[in-house]
Amino acid sequence: MKRNATAVWKGTLKEGNGVLTTDSKVLDNSQYSFKTRFENGIGTNPEELIAAAHSGCFTMQLSAYLTEAGFEIDTLETECAVDFQDKSVVGSHLMVKGKVKDISAEDFQKWVTKAEETCPISRLLDTKITSEATLL
Numbered sequence: 001m002k003r004n005a006t007a008v009w010k011g012t013l014k015e016g017n018g019v020l021t022t023d024s025k026v027l028d029n030s031q032y033s034f035k036t037r038f039e040n041g042i043g044t045n046p047e048e049l050i051a052a053a054h055s056g057c058f059t060m061q062l063s064a065y066l067t068e069a070g071f072e073i074d075t076l077e078t079e080c081a082v083d084f085q086d087k088s089v090v091g092s093h094l095m096v097k098g099k100v101k102d103i104s105a106e107d108f109q110k111w112v113t114k115a116e117e118t119c120p121i122s123r124l125l126d127t128k129i130t131s132e133a134t135l136l
Contacts, residue, residue, distance in 0.1 A: 007032075020044065047082045047089065054092050054121045055080035058131075061119035065111045066100060074099035075136075092122075094131040109133050 005027065009018035017033040027044075035041025055078040066073055076098045083091040096112055112133040116122055122129050 017043075020049075047084045050089065050121075050125075051080040051082040051092070054082070054119075054125070055094065057119045057121035058094050058115055059096070062096065062098075062111060062115035065115055066103070069107075069111065071103050072101040074101065076100075089125070089127050091128040091130065092125055094129070095134075096131065097134045097136055099136040103135070105133075105135050108135050 003023065005020060005022045007018055007020050010016050014034045017031060019029040019031055020027045021029055031043035032045055033041055033043060036043035037045040037047070058080070059076050059078045062076055062078075063073060066076075076096060078094055078096040081093045081095070082089055083093070094112075094116060098108060100108060112131055116129055116131040
C-alpha cells in the first residue's frame with residue numbers, strides 16, 4: 001500500500017507559499033508558508049502534519065492492542081506535541097486520555113508504552129518519543 005501527497009511551492013522561502021494536496025483530498029490545496037511554520041500564519045506546516053499523523057497512528061495502534069487484550073474502549077484521545085528546534089524535529093510527545101472499561105492504570109500504561117514504541121509512525125521517526133497516559 002502506498003499513500004501520496006503533493007506539495008507545490010512558489011517563490012522564496014520567506015515570501016513564498018505553497019499548497020499541500022493528498023490523494024484522499026482531505027488536504028486539497030491546503031495552504032502552508034514560512035509564517036505558518038515559524039510564526040502564526042493561517043494554514044498548516046510539516047510539524048503539525050507529523051503531529052497529526054503520529055497521534056492518529058498511535059491511537060489506532062493503542063486501540064488495536066486494547067481490543068486484542070479484551071478491553072472495551074469508550075474513548076481514546078491523543079494530543080501530540082512535535083518539538084521543532086534548530087532545523088530538526090527533536091521530539092514527539094504523546095498525551096493520551098482514555099476511557100476504557102475495567103482496566104487498571106498500570107495496564108493502561110503498559111499498552112500505551114507498547115503502542116508508543118511500535119506504531120508505524122513512531123518507528124519512522126528518528127527522534128525521542130515520550131508519552132503520558134491518563135485514565136478517565
